[in-house]
Amino acid sequence: MSESSEGRQGAQEAADGIRARRITALRAVRRRVGGNALHAPVGDRLRHLLEHGPDAYDLDQPADLYGDRIVETLEERVAGLLGKEGAVFFPTGTMAQQVALRCWAGRTGNATVALHPLSHPEVHERDALGAVSGLRTVHPTMRPGLPNAQEVRDLGEPFGTLMLELPLREAGFVLPSWQELTEVVAAAREREAVVHFDGARLWESVPHLGHPLDEVAGLADSVYVSFYKSLGGLGGAVLAGPGTLTEEARIWRHRYGGQIFHQFPTVLSALIGLDRELPRLPSYVAHARVVADAIREGFAATGLPWARVHPQVPHTHQFQVWLPYEAEPLEEAALRQAEEDGTCLFWHWTASGAPGTAFTEVTVNAPGLEWTADDVKEAVARFVARLPG
Structure with missing residues (x-):
């Protein structure tokens, strides 16, 4: 096997390992703002x-x-x-x-x-x-x-x-x-x-x-x-x-x-x-605005130099959160929070194209209606605590 082939195989094995870790963590999560059946078993x-x-x-x-x-x-x-x-x-x-x-x-x-x-x-x-x-x-x-x-x-x-x-x-x-x-x-x-x-x-x-x-x-x-x-x-x-x-x-x-x-x-x-679900969507949209405000206030309280919720007032029950980090440490912090706290506030992070910044999409639906603003702020603080200093 050539060196390049070995490198590709190693990268694929690492990606497969991360994917398996994510699926395991998601299935074990006890609290999340947005529920979906992305990795739900067929039987479910x-x-x-x-x-x-x-x-x-x-x-x-x-x-x-x-x-x-x-x-x-x-x-x-x-x-x-x-x-x-x-x-x-x-x-x-x-x-x-x-x-x-x-x-x-x-x-x-x-x-x-x-x-x-x-x-x-x-x-x-x-x-x-x-x-x-x-x-x-x-x-x-x-x-x-x-x-x-x-x-x-x-x-x-x-x-x-x-x-x-x-x-x-x-x-x-x-x-x-x-x-x-x-x-x-x-x-x-x-x-x-x-x-x-x-x-x-x-x-x-x-x-x-x-x-x-x-x-x-x-x-x-x-x-x-x-x-x-x-x-x-x-x-x-x-x-x-x-x-x-x-x-x-x-x-x-x-x-x-x-x-x-x-x-x-x-x-x-x-x-x-x-x-x-259709009759519930207006309540999801309304609560997304509560969650977005709490996320903004939560990041401000941690002293991060810059964080943004976009749009400031969500137009639907989904919105973006932007942070001054590369995607990899944000993904690791989110995964550790899911594994260690059983909490999923943020999940997949994407490099924005601007150096040193990344964003995630937040979806608020039925599970998120149970979250108060204080719950969100606490989850934000525990997420930030897992980021590199």
Whole structure:
């Protein structure tokens, strides 16, 4: 084995060891501000479906075949929630949005999509819009926030679709105000473009925007929503819009390989999430603001030279925390806190690109509602105590 191969093997073994350590620590954690089933055993996920499934759907009905029965139930429900004529289920949001944007390109005659450079297709999909769907993208703004109306009006070339990610995750789960959102949509209409919402996290955007879900979705020609990011589902997505669009989307779903024989476990988990988690999201958003304030005050009390919560007032139940450290010591401190205290306030830290700084994403949901501001401040102090001096 060559020296370089040995080095790669050693690095992989070290990474595998850290991953196993993290999974063990997460499963043993007693207190966390945000719960998810990322590393939950298969048995736990199955028990969840069996426990709550009967309240969401008649489990004596036959399983779905290629998108009928329980899948149609979910589609109809989401279309109603979003106030759209039609809805179609997809195994992934990446597929759903590629199909939506491809369909709109065919209808508008323009394959150019205007979107933010930090949006999901630009950051996380390996140039799929261009490589797979033959689309090209342009950026109305480079600011770390959604484009405003003037930036859309000033874009120097025609575009067929304006795609808005609500909230914009990579910029800190940020949202525009309702007025700003209506103005940017109107600006796209002035450019004779259609509007598509990347609503992977649209469910929890309602409190900040101050309007019901169907009114928010009603601003756009089409909307994609996810079921696992905030609703606790196993996966899956729905594309909603005009009936003619969603019927065409079903054809493209088949062409893209999304016509799956059985999807009932994923769909059942989505129905459970709509029943159980969707009504709770406003309380998560409200408590995220309490947690964010306490984190800010907690770091100030430790005497750290610089720390930032972004946005200062979270727009959803998720926000960023930035610290003047490299990611590695922050990850180690978080892992030790989970192992030694059984507490998980912070978890994965990411290098920011600016030397000596890193950030993490904080999600507040059901477990976090039990945390008081003093609980958060104490956890911050114990986290900082594990950082290098």
